[in-house]
Amino acid sequence: MPDVVAFVGQIWDRLPSWQRWIVRLAILVAAVLAPSNSVGRIMAPSSDWKTILFQPIGVYILLAMGLNIVVGLAGLLDLGYVAFFAIGAYGMATLATKDHWNFWAILPVGVVLAAAAGVILGAPTLRLRGDYLAIVTLGFGEIIRIVATNSNWLGAARGISDIPHPPNIDHMKAFHYGVLDPKPYYYLVLAMIVFVFVVVRRLEHSRVGRAWQAIREDEDAAELMGVPTFAFKLWAFAMGASIGGMCGVLFAAKEIAITPDNFQFLLSVLILAAVVLGGQGNLPGVIVGAFLVAWLPERFRNLQNYRVLIFGASLVALMIFRPEGLIPSRKRRAELQAGQGGMGHLGAEVVADIEELR
Amino acid sequence: MSEPVVELDALTVRFGGVVALAELSLSVEEGAIFALIGPNGAGKTTAFNIITGVYRPSEGDVRVIGASVVGRKPHQITRLGVARTFQNIRLFSNMTALENVMVGTDARHQTSVPGAVLGLPRHRAEERDGEAVARSLLEFVGIRGVAGEMAKNLPYGDQRRLEIARALATEPKLLLLDEPAAGMNPAEKASLQDLIRRIRDDGRTVLLIEHDMSVVMTISDRVAVLDFGRKIAEGRPAEVQNDPAVIRAYLGAPADAS
Numbered sequence: 001m002p003d004v005v006a007f008v009g010q011i012w013d014r015l016p017s018w019q020r021w022i023v024r025l026a027i028l029v030a031a032v033l034a035p036s037n038s039v040g041r042i043m044a045p046s047s048d049w050k051t052i053l054f055q056p057i058g059v060y061i062l063l064a065m066g067l068n069i070v071v072g073l074a075g076l077l078d079l080g081y082v083a084f085f086a087i088g089a090y091g092m093a094t095l096a097t098k099d100h101w102n103f104w105a106i107l108p109v110g111v112v113l114a115a116a117a118g119v120i121l122g123a124p125t126l127r128l129r130g131d132y133l134a135i136v137t138l139g140f141g142e143i144i145r146i147v148a149t150n151s152n153w154l155g156a157a158r159g160i161s162d163i164p165h166p167p168n169i170d171h172m173k174a175f176h177y178g179v180l181d182p183k184p185y186y187y188l189v190l191a192m193i194v195f196v197f198v199v200v201r202r203l204e205h206s207r208v209g210r211a212w213q214a215i216r217e218d219e220d221a222a223e224l225m226g227v228p229t230f231a232f233k234l235w236a237f238a239m240g241a242s243i244g245g246m247c248g249v250l251f252a253a254k255e256i257a258i259t260p261d262n263f264q265f266l267l268s269v270l271i272l273a274a275v276v277l278g279g280q281g282n283l284p285g286v287i288v289g290a291f292l293v294a295w296l297p298e299r300f301r302n303l304q305n306y307r308v309l310i311f312g313a314s315l316v317a318l319m320i321f322r323p324e325g326l327i328p329s330r331k332r333r334a335e336l337q338a339g340q341g342g343m344g345h346l347g348a349e350v351v352a353d354i355e356e357l358r
Numbered sequence: 359m360s361e362p363v364v365e366l367d368a369l370t371v372r373f374g375g376v377v378a379l380a381e382l383s384l385s386v387e388e389g390a391i392f393a394l395i396g397p398n399g400a401g402k403t404t405a406f407n408i409i410t411g412v413y414r415p416s417e418g419d420v421r422v423i424g425a426s427v428v429g430r431k432p433h434q435i436t437r438l439g440v441a442r443t444f445q446n447i448r449l450f451s452n453m454t455a456l457e458n459v460m461v462g463t464d465a466r467h468q469t470s471v472p473g474a475v476l477g478l479p480r481h482r483a484e485e486r487d488g489e490a491v492a493r494s495l496l497e498f499v500g501i502r503g504v505a506g507e508m509a510k511n512l513p514y515g516d517q518r519r520l521e522i523a524r525a526l527a528t529e530p531k532l533l534l535l536d537e538p539a540a541g542m543n544p545a546e547k548a549s550l551q552d553l554i555r556r557i558r559d560d561g562r563t564v565l566l567i568e569h570d571m572s573v574v575m576t577i578s579d580r581v582a583v584l585d586f587g588r589k590i591a592e593g594r595p596a597e598v599q600n601d602p603a604v605i606r607a608y609l610g611a612p613a614d615a616s
Contacts, residue, residue, distance in 0.1 A: 199475050206474035206485060207464040214450050214461045221448040224410055226436035226465025226528045235471050 005327050031190055035183050046301040050182045056294035058189035059251055063267075064274040064290035065196050065283065066243030071272065072280035072329075073200075073209065074236035075216030076126070077134040079268055080141025083121075084114040084241040086263035088248020090148060093160035093258055103166035103253050107246065114245020115238040122237035126230060129219070141268050149260040159259030163252050177253070185254045192250065193287075196243055200283060203239070212236060277318050279325030288326055362421075363388050363532045363563040364409060364440075369418035371404055371587075378404040380587040381418070386532070386580075391554060391564045393574045393595075396584035397607060402567040403445055405584075406534050409565075410442050411435040423531060436465050441530035443521040445537050445567075451510035455501065455520050458509050459492035462527025495523040499553060515546045519553070526557065533557060535566040539573045551577050575599065583607065 012020070033039075040049025063085060070078045088110040095101040095109065125136045148154045155161075166188070169175035177184050203209055211232045214222035223229045252258050270293055278289020296314070300307040318326070362385040371379040379401045386392045394402045407413045409420055411432040420427050427435045441462070450458050467488065473481030496502045499519040504512055509520060518538060525533055535554070539547050547570065554577055558564055568574050574581060575595045582592040585607040591598050598604055 202477060203471065203474050206481065207460075207467055207469075207488070208471055208474050210453070210457055210461050210464060213453060213457075217450040217452060218448055220412070221444070221450070222461070223432045224412070224436065224442060225462050225524060226433050226441075227461065228431075228433045230431075231470075239471070 009327075009330075028194070032187070035186050043295070044298050044301075047298045048182075050186065052295070052298045054182045054186045054189055054254065055251065056298070057291055058186055058193065059247055060271065060274060060294040061287050061290040062189060062193055062196065062247040063244060063271045064278070064286050064293075065193065065200060066240045066247070067271050068240075068275050068280060068283070068286045069200060069203075069243070070236050070240035071275050072282070072286065073204065073216075074212040074233055076233060076236060077130065077137070078237075078240070079134050079138035079265075079272065080121075080144075081137075081240070081244060081271055082263050082265065082268040083141040083144040084117060084244030085248040085251070085267070086144050086148065086260075087114045087117050087241075088245030089252040089258050089262070090154055090160070090248075091245070092249040092252035093163050094154065096164050096253075097160055097162055103164070103249070107249050110245045110249035111242045112245075114248070115242040117245075118237040118239075118241025119234060121241075122234045126233045126237065138265070138268075141263075141265060145260050145263050145265075148263070155259075157260060159257060159262075160252075161257035163256050163258070165256075166253050179256070182254075185250070188250060189247075192246060196246075197283060199239075204283075208232065208235065273315060277315060277325055279328035282325070282327055282329035285325050285327030285329070292326075361388050361423075362386060363390075363423060364565065365421045366405065366409075367419040367421070369405070369408060369420065370416050371401070371408060371413065372416045377587050379408070379415075382584070382587070382589055384582055384589065384592075386563060386565055388531075388563055389558065389561070390579045391558050391566070391577050393578040393581045394565065394567050394584065395569070395571075395574055395581060396590075399586075400584040401587040402584055403536060404587075406442060406536055406567065409435075409532075409534065410440055433465070436528050436530075439529070439531035440534065441525035441528045441532075442534035443518070443525055443536055443538060445540070447514075447517050447521055449509040449517060449520060449524070452508055454506050454508055455496060455512065455516075455523075456489070456492050456505040458520055459495055459523050459527045460488050462524040463488035463491050465528040492523075492527060495526050496520075498526070498556070499523045500549070514541060518542070518550075522553070522557075526562075530562060532563045532565060535564065535568075537567055537569060539568055539570045547573055 015023070035050045035053050037049075043049055044052055063081070066084075067078065067081045070076050070081070091110040091113045092103070092106050095106045096103070121137070121140050125133060128136060148159075149157050165177035165179075168177055174187055175184055211222065211227045214225070214227055215229050215232060219229055255262075271290070274290035274293040275286050276289070277293070278287065279285025297307050297311050300310060303310065364384075364386045366382050366384040369379050369382040370377070382401070382405065394405065396402055404413070408415050409422070409427065411427060411430055411434070415428060422435065422438050422440055425438060427438065427440075430438075450461065453461070467484045469478060469481040469484055472478075493502070493505060496505055499522050501512075501516050501519050501523070504516060509517065512520060522535070522538070538554070539550055542550060551573060554564055554566070578595050580593065581595050581598045583590050583598055583601070583604050590603045590607055591601040593601075
């Protein structure tokens with residue numbers, strides 16, 4: 001079977017810079033025009049297309065881009081990513097309902113809160129590797145949700161309601177944040193996706209991206225070549241967490257009410273699935289992966305509960321026939337073919353490394 | 359040619375009940391090519407791992423240019439001016455040769471995540487300089503043509519050279535080479551010797567572990583011999599070669615240790 005993705009990748013590599021900009025612009029225009037009824041009839045005949053464009057599609061894409069920094073770039077398996085989404089959402093909910101802050105004031109606070117949570121989680125745990133780190137992060141994700149469930153101040157199981165929308169901008173329909181029209185929220189999440197895309201691209205093509213990749217490939221060698229591995233792993237956690245937090249603030253502002261049930265472990269798993277099946281470490285791949293994970297169950301809503309079965313089966317099939325993901329980064333593909341992906345190192349492997357250094 | 363670049367002071371390392379190094383004292387002068395030899399398991403690589411901070415010594419001290427490295431993290435020691443290669447090549451296999459060397463140059467760079475995100479001029483200058491330095495180092499070790507190749511696709515000899523280039527990129531005062539000639543043919547060995555001399559002539563000090571006696575005897579200014587974690591001899595190559603204790607250690611060792 002010819003590899004269409006690799007073929008398109010080769011064409012892209014040969015395009016001159018100005019043609020690439022035209023393609024990027026075209027994609028952006030398509031994204032801006034996406035919330036229309038005619039597109040919706042094809043993409044989501046049995047759901048409200050404009051609503052699902054924001055949640056789950058936009059939200060999943062943003063979360064997947066954040067988790068991709070941790071899992072795809074730095075190679076750290078995080079199973080509790082939903083915690084940072086929850087922290088952003090609860091930050092918005094409490095500050096807006098109790099202290100009457102405005103959405104735009106809370107947004108940076110939510111980002112900083114989530115980043116701080118990432119550092120607090122990372123500082124003691126990033127000394128662990130592979131499976132052990134995965135278990136600790138899984139625990140962290142559950143702790144945040146359970147704390148929210150048991151804290152009366154956070155509304156316990158009922159959650160927090162009457163969360164205000166972002167303030168409107170007069171005379172501009174695209175910036176009227178009401179209850180009925182999801183389009184303004186979609187444009188907001190789209191802007192965030194573009195912003196995060198630029199930030200991540202810059203990180204990838206700098207010493208930071210090189211350090212993350214070096215850590216993924218051989219952490220001990222990276223440290224010995226002068227890479228402060230702990231600091232860079234912490235940066236990966238903080239950057240990933242802050243994107244999750246940002247997404248959480250927006251989510252809460254749109255949904256009016258949030259409950260701990262919005263932040264189930266399943267969401268962490270779905271986002272991780274999006275990153276892995278799209279092609280971890282590669283932004284376009286991760287975006288496509290998140291889109292499919294969010295969109296496919298909505299598209300086949302008319303099949304009722306069979307849709308979950310089909311969704312699961314297609315995930316399994318994809319991982320069998322294309323383990324490197326739909327649009328893999330070239331490096332990740334090479335790593336997988338060599339059977340040495342950065343994710344899920346076993347403890348025994350670390351011991352073997354130490355033996356070898358001896 | 360007088361100040362010691364690295365000093366091991368009564369260094370003892372124990373792994374459980376095994377004594378890997380026993381009160382090893384060693385001093386390498388600036389600008390020297392110093393060889394550490396000995397049978398397998400004598401503690402040579404352990405000494406490298408102590409100097410670079412992979413292990414902490416059980417007793418004793420290690421000073422690099424006067425500063426103790428005990429308790430420092432490996433990346434901090436790298437910034438002090440120590441770089442190394444590995445006995446079993448440990449390149450970043452899925453990065454290009456150029457990127458491997460650039461990881462080394464980054465050890466000297468100041469800007470990090472904020473600089474990269476904001477695209478600060480200083481960050482961009484560091485990236486440009488890093489690439490230029492990396493390219494010139496690839497040329498220096500003689501593999502300029504493979505800059506864009508993935509490290510794992512390089513021939514064995516080129517991988518060894520790439521490891522040396524990556525280590526040099528951290529601007530070390532002391533370069534530790536762990537069996538650089540292993541697996542090389544005579545022609546490759548000759549050009550490796552030439553490379554090591556050029557590294558020294560650039561003002562760096564070289565400490566190497568090597569089993570190939572022809573290489574050791576040709577390029578070393580000084581040789582120390584380890585056996586079961588103890589230093590049994592030290593001196594100029596010719597002196598060490600005729601030392602009865604050294605001959606005894608080698609004759610009692612497995613055949614592949616020559």
